Amino acid sequence: MLKHGAKLFAALAVLCTFFASAAPVMAQAALDPQLGPYRPGLEPIKGRLKLIGSETMSGVAAVWKDSFERFHPDVTVEVVVKGSINAVNSVRDGEAHFGLLSREVLAEEIKEFTDKKGYPPHMLVSCLERQAIYVHIDNPIQGLTVAQLDAIFSSTLKRGAKKQAQTWGDLGISGPMAAQPISCFVRSPTTGSQIFFQEVVLMGGEFHKGCLRQEDNLEMVKNIAKSPSAVGFAGATYEYPGTKAVPIATQEGGEYFPIDCLPSATGSYPLVRPLQLVVNHAPKTKLSPLEGEFIKYVFSRMGQEDVVKAGFTPVSSKPAQIALDSVDLKAVE
Numbered sequence: 001m002l003k004h005g006a007k008l009f010a011a012l013a014v015l016c017t018f019f020a021s022a023a024p025v026m027a028q029a030a031l032d033p034q035l036g037p038y039r040p041g042l043e044p045i046k047g048r049l050k051l052i053g054s055e056t057m058s059g060v061a062a063v064w065k066d067s068f069e070r071f072h073p074d075v076t077v078e079v080v081v082k083g084s085i086n087a088v089n090s091v092r093d094g095e096a097h098f099g100l101l102s103r104e105v106l107a108e109e110i111k112e113f114t115d116k117k118g119y120p121p122h123m124l125v126s127c128l129e130r131q132a133i134y135v136h137i138d139n140p141i142q143g144l145t146v147a148q149l150d151a152i153f154s155s156t157l158k159r160g161a162k163k164q165a166q167t168w169g170d171l172g173i174s175g176p177m178a179a180q181p182i183s184c185f186v187r188s189p190t191t192g193s194q195i196f197f198q199e200v201v202l203m204g205g206e207f208h209k210g211c212l213r214q215e216d217n218l219e220m221v222k223n224i225a226k227s228p229s230a231v232g233f234a235g236a237t238y239e240y241p242g243t244k245a246v247p248i249a250t251q252e253g254g255e256y257f258p259i260d261c262l263p264s265a266t267g268s269y270p271l272v273r274p275l276q277l278v279v280n281h282a283p284k285t286k287l288s289p290l291e292g293e294f295i296k297y298v299f300s301r302m303g304q305e306d307v308v309k310a311g312f313t314p315v316s317s318k319p320a321q322i323a324l325d326s327v328d329l330k331a332v333e
Contacts, residue, residue: 099278
């Protein structure tokens with residue numbers, strides 16, 4: 001697991017500014033006009049593509065699948081949800097053409113892939129996701145800092161809190177809600193959202209033992225809607241009736257950014273994670289025509305329009321070109 005949460009948090013802040021040309025569903029900006037169009041090759045293609053991995057990424061992958069199959073009627077794209085834990089090894093073992101990875105790739109995953117293949121996997125950032133902090137709709141909390149999130153969820157308190165936040169009063173709420181114990185909802189230790197939150201917010205620390213594990217993101221937000229004292233984290237696309245996303249500040253005294261804000265001169269929403277395609281691309285070789293066409297579609301203007309339709313944040317033209325260059329492909333001018 002990654003061990004540099006503070007550095008990763010700073011890097012992701014830069015990543016958000018660099019990659020994002022639009023915000024998610026609630027405040028969409030225009031796509032980067034420099035993104036190239038998608039134009040199918042002259043030679044028809046056919047065959048099957050299999051994508052395995054993240055539950056979160058399966059949503060956008062399903063939109064890519066539908067669009068790509070309309071361009072290429074003789075192609076079938078299968079999207080299989082097995083979690084980010086299987087994204088890299090499914091590509092390594094030939095079970096999938098592409099992996100869907102919603103967290104940073106682990107050092108041991110790179111090593112195991114390289115030991116078997118003789119070269120590392122390619123990681124292509126296909127879009128971004130904002131991680132929301134959800135509470136009950138009637139919770140009066142107006143905003144939280146990243147350090148307060150650490151105090152809420154962790155036992156290690158690596159961001160400097162003197163004690164765990166156990167009641168909502170510990171976070172500054174007054175009135176009847178102040179005495180209410182905080183119910184912390186989390187996911188399983190191997191999910192991409194859990195690993196991202198642990199590394200970026202908890203700085204690699206540990207979740208406290210009172211956290212209540214949820215089977216999936218939908219179950220989490222449904223349970224938050226039923227519990228006035230609950231708090232949990234999931235992607236911006238999981239907003240559910242009876243819940244709300246809390247504005248987040250990077251530090252005490254800093255500006256609180258709502259989940260739907262656009263990047264500005266003063267900053268942007270801080271909890272953003274890259275969503276990556278895992279690609280098996282051997283040095284000095286070309287991807288198959290089918291694999292190459294699919295990647296070109298993902299990083300085209302139409303592919304990034306699909307990202308917005310799915311509720312995520314698209315990449316802009318520069319990182320799209322970097323991704324294509326890394327696997328020896330060219331965008332359409």
